[in-house]
Amino acid sequence: MAEIRIELKGIGKTSRNIEEIRRRMLPRITDRVTSRYSDMLVQNIKMRMQHNYFTGIMSETLRKTGSEGKYNIITEASYTMFQDIGFRPHFVSGKTPTGSGLKFQDWIRTKYMSTHTGKEPKGLFVSKPMSNSHFIVPAIIDTDKDFPRIAKNEIEQEITKVV
Numbered sequence: 001m002a003e004i005r006i007e008l009k010g011i012g013k014t015s016r017n018i019e020e021i022r023r024r025m026l027p028r029i030t031d032r033v034t035s036r037y038s039d040m041l042v043q044n045i046k047m048r049m050q051h052n053y054f055t056g057i058m059s060e061t062l063r064k065t066g067s068e069g070k071y072n073i074i075t076e077a078s079y080t081m082f083q084d085i086g087f088r089p090h091f092v093s094g095k096t097p098t099g100s101g102l103k104f105q106d107w108i109r110t111k112y113m114s115t116h117t118g119k120e121p122k123g124l125f126v127s128k129p130m131s132n133s134h135f136i137v138p139a140i141i142d143t144d145k146d147f148p149r150i151a152k153n154e155i156e157q158e159i160t161k162v163v
Helices: 011-051 080-085 104-112 136-162
Strands: 063-067 070-074 087-093 123-128
Touching (some): 011 070, 011 136, 104 123
Antiparallel strands (some): 063 070, 087 123
16 A cells, blocks of 8 residues: 655744744734724714703714723713603703713803803703714624624734734
C-alpha cells in the first residue's frame, strides 16, 4: 500500500502566532464593536427624542460613558423613563427645581416660550398617559438591526491593521 507523508516545518510556530494574534485582537475588537454600537444607539435615541420634541436636559445630557468594552448610556434627567413609558397627567409649578439646579420656570422661559406666544405661564399641565412615542426600545431594536454590519466593519478594520 502506498503512503504519502507531508511534513510542514514551522506549522507549530505559525499556529502559536495565530493564537497570540487572536488573544490580543479579541479585546480590541470587542471594545471597538461595543463602542461603535453605543455611539449609534445614542444617536438613534437622540433622533427619536428630537422627533418627539424632547430637547431639554434629557436630550442634551444623553451620552456614552465607560471604556474597554463596558459602556453605559446615561442622561442627567431623572424623568427619562417616564417620558418613554408615560405618566399620570399632573401640574408642574414653575418653582419646581430641576436636576440642573435651575427652576422649571427657567426651562419654560428658554424652551417653551420660544415656540409659544403670549403670557409666560406659572407652570405647565403635562400629560402623557401610556406614551405612543416610545424612543428607548425602538432605538435599541433599530440599532440591533445594524449590529452585524457594525461588527463586520470593526473586525475588518482591526484585521487590516494586523495583516
